[in-house]
Amino acid sequence: MSARRIDGKGIAEALRARIADGVAAFRETVGRPPGLAVVLVGEDPASSVYVRSKGKATGAAGMRSVEHRLADSVSEAELLALIGELNRDPGIDGILVQLPLPGQIDEQRVIAAIDPAKDVDGFHVENAGRLAVGGEALVPCTPLGCLHLLKAELGDLTGKDAVVIGRSNIVGKPMALLLLAESCTVTIAHSRTRDLPELCRRADILVAAVGRAEMVRGAWVKPGAVVIDVGINRIAGGDGKGRLVGDVAFDEVAEVAAAITPVPGGVGPMTIAMLLRNTLVAAHRREGLEEPRL
Numbered sequence: 001m002s003a004r005r006i007d008g009k010g011i012a013e014a015l016r017a018r019i020a021d022g023v024a025a026f027r028e029t030v031g032r033p034p035g036l037a038v039v040l041v042g043e044d045p046a047s048s049v050y051v052r053s054k055g056k057a058t059g060a061a062g063m064r065s066v067e068h069r070l071a072d073s074v075s076e077a078e079l080l081a082l083i084g085e086l087n088r089d090p091g092i093d094g095i096l097v098q099l100p101l102p103g104q105i106d107e108q109r110v111i112a113a114i115d116p117a118k119d120v121d122g123f124h125v126e127n128a129g130r131l132a133v134g135g136e137a138l139v140p141c142t143p144l145g146c147l148h149l150l151k152a153e154l155g156d157l158t159g160k161d162a163v164v165i166g167r168s169n170i171v172g173k174p175m176a177l178l179l180l181a182e183s184c185t186v187t188i189a190h191s192r193t194r195d196l197p198e199l200c201r202r203a204d205i206l207v208a209a210v211g212r213a214e215m216v217r218g219a220w221v222k223p224g225a226v227v228i229d230v231g232i233n234r235i236a237g238g239d240g241k242g243r244l245v246g247d248v249a250f251d252e253v254a255e256v257a258a259a260i261t262p263v264p265g266g267v268g269p270m271t272i273a274m275l276l277r278n279t280l281v282a283a284h285r286r287e288g289l290e291e292p293r294l
Contacts, residue, residue, distance in 0.1 A: 002254060002255065003227075003253070003254040003255075003256075003257040003258055003259050003260045004153075004258065004259040004260075005259075005260065005261075005262050005266075006149055006152075006153055006226075006228075006259050006260065006261045006262075006266060007265070008145075008149060008261055008262075008265055008266040008267055008268065008269045008270050009265050009269045011148065011149060011152055011269075011270065012145075012269035012270050012272070012273040013269075015148070015270075015273045015277065015294065016057065016060070016061060016273050016276060018294050019061050019273070019276045019277055019280055019292075019294060020060070020061045020062055022280050022292040022294065023061050023062040023063055023280060024062060025292070026280065026283060026284065026287075026289070026292075027062065029287075029289065030283075030287055030289075032064075032091060033062055033063050033064045034063045034064065034093045034094070034279050034280055034282075034283035035063065035064040035065075035066060035089075035091045035092040035093050035094070035279075035283075036054075036058050036063055036064070036065055036066070036092070036093065036094040036095075036096065036120065036275075036276075036279045037066040037067075037068065037086045037089075037092045037094065037095050037096070038051055038054055038055065038065070038066070038067050038068070038096045038097075038098065039067075039068045039070065039079070039082065039083070039086075039095070039096070039097045039098065040067065040068070040069050040070070040098045041070045041071075041072060041074055041079065041097075041098070041101055041102060041105070042070075042071070042072030042101075042102055043072065044100075047098045047100075050098065051067065051098055053272060054096070054272060054275060055067055057272050057273075057275075057276060058276065058279075061276050063276070063279060063280075064091065066092065068082060070082075072102045073102075074102075074105075075104065075105075076104060076105045076106060076109065076110070079097075079101075079105060079110060080109070080110065080113050083095065083097070083110065083113045083114055084113070086118070087113075087114070087115040087118065092118065093118060093120075093279055093282045093283035093286055094118055094119075094120035094275075094278065094279035094282050094283075095114050095115070095118045095119065095120065096120055096121050096275070097110055097111070097114070097121075111123045111124055111125075112124065112125065116138070117138075117282060117285065117286060118282060118286075119138050120138055120141075120275060120278040120279050120282055121138075121140060121141065121275075121278075122137065122138045122139045122140035122141065122144075122174070122278065123140065123169070123170070124138075127139070128169065128173075128174070131174060131177050131178075132177055134181060136285075138278050138281070138282060139174060139178065139278070140170055140171070140174045141270075141271045141272075141274035141275045141278060142170065142171050142209075142230060142267060142270075142271045142274070143171050143174045143175035143178055144174075144178065144274045144277075144278075145267055145270025145271050145273065145274045146171075146175060146178075146207060146228045146230065146267055146270070147175075147178045147179070147182070148270060148274070149228060149261060149266070149267070149270060150205060150226065150228065151182075153226055153259050154205075154226060157179065157182040157183065157184050157205070158182065158183040158184075159183065159184070159185070160179075160184045160185070160204040160205050161184070161185050161187075161202055161203055161204045161205070162176075162179045162184040162185065162186045162187070162203060162204065162205040162206075162207070163186075163187045163189055163199060163200055163202070163203035163205070163206050163207070164176045164179070164186065164187070164188050164189065164207045164209065165189045165190065165191075165193075165196070165200070165206070165207065165208045165209060165210045165215075165216070165247070166188075166189075166190060166207075166208070166209030166210045166211070166230070167188055167190045168209065171209040171230055172188060172190075172209050173188070175207055175209065176188050179205070179207075184205065187199065187203075190210065191210055191212065191215075196220075197217070197219065197220040200216065200220040200221065200222075201220060201221065201222050202222065203221075203222055203225055204222065204224075204225055204226070205225065205226050205228070206220075206221060206222075206225055206226070206227045206228070206257075207227075207228045207230065208227070208228070208229050208230060208231060208246065208247035208248050209230035209231065209247065210231065210247050211231060211233070211247065212231070212233070212247055213231070213233035213235050213245050213246075213247070214233075214245055214246070214247070214248065214249040214250075215231075215247050215248075215249075216229075216247055216248040216249060216253065217249050217252055217253070218249060218252030218253050218255055218256050219252075220253075221253050221256045221257050222256075223256050223257075224257070224258045225256070225257050225258060226257065226258055226259045226260070227248055227253055227257045227259070227260040227261070228260075228261050228266075228267065229246035229247055229248040229250070229260065229261050229262075229263055229266060229267065230246070230247065230267050231245075231246040231247030231248070231263065232244060232246065232263060232264070232268065233245050233246065233247070244263055244264055245263055246261075246262075246263035246266075248260070248263075250262065250263070277294055280292060280294075
């Protein structure tokens with residue numbers, strides 16, 4: 001068996017095209033574009049690249065993109081004051097503070113300061129609580145993108161046995177809740193789970209988000225399963241430059257699974273597409289408009 005590669009890049013491009021249509025309709029109705037503010041503290045190279053990618057994608061969708069770049073010496077009070085200004089700005093529908101933050105700043109305090117209605121990362125405890133009880137929430141972008149990929153591949157997920165490896169607030173926990181909402185039977189596992197390979201072999205859907213390079217081996221996977229690899233890990237390469245791999249040993253698992261996301265080109269493109277989706281949804285909710293069908 002050779003698994004189908006789930007084309008996250010292609011699926012994300014199609015979604016971004018629909019989002020651009022939704023943005024155009026919003027502008028015609030409201031008279032302004034949806035606005036996304038991104039705050040970057042410090043000069044972390046990976047974060048800087050990611051912020052540039054977000055800004056480019058936001059502009060391509062027809063949204064207003066606002067960037068605030070702060071020195072890594074900025075105080076927590078100064079950052080909270082900026083967030084307060086963005087909360088009050090009627091032209092800003094989404095606020096994203098790029099993580100991680102410098103040690104002098106409490107990340108949870110910063111996340112809690114963002115207006116939940118503008119929390120397009122979906123990290124605020126109010127949005128997390130709403131997701132947990134099945135309410136209207138802004139959902140973290142990466143697990144939402146994973147769900148979109150699964151539904152594109154499988155359609156109805158009802159009754160599927162799903163295993164999520166990873167228990168973070170950013171991916172693992174919200175991923176499990178999203179799968180529960182689709183009527184899957186869900187198990188959350190992690191690096192300390194006993195008999196983890198045996199548990200994974202029961203899964204129709206396996207989501208790996210544990211942050212360990214190529215941890216999930218081919219022998220762990222049920223034949224015909226769909227595997228979503230959230231991991232992004234850089235390992236040494238023969239050329240001295242290294243290469244990116246996921247949490248799944250791709251070549252091994254591709255011989256067993258029915259479908260699998262590659263790294264790169266799988267989940268990554270969906271994360272930015274879902275950020276745009278969340279911004280458009282937040283804009284509609286703030287203006288009292290019916291949400292777009294995406």
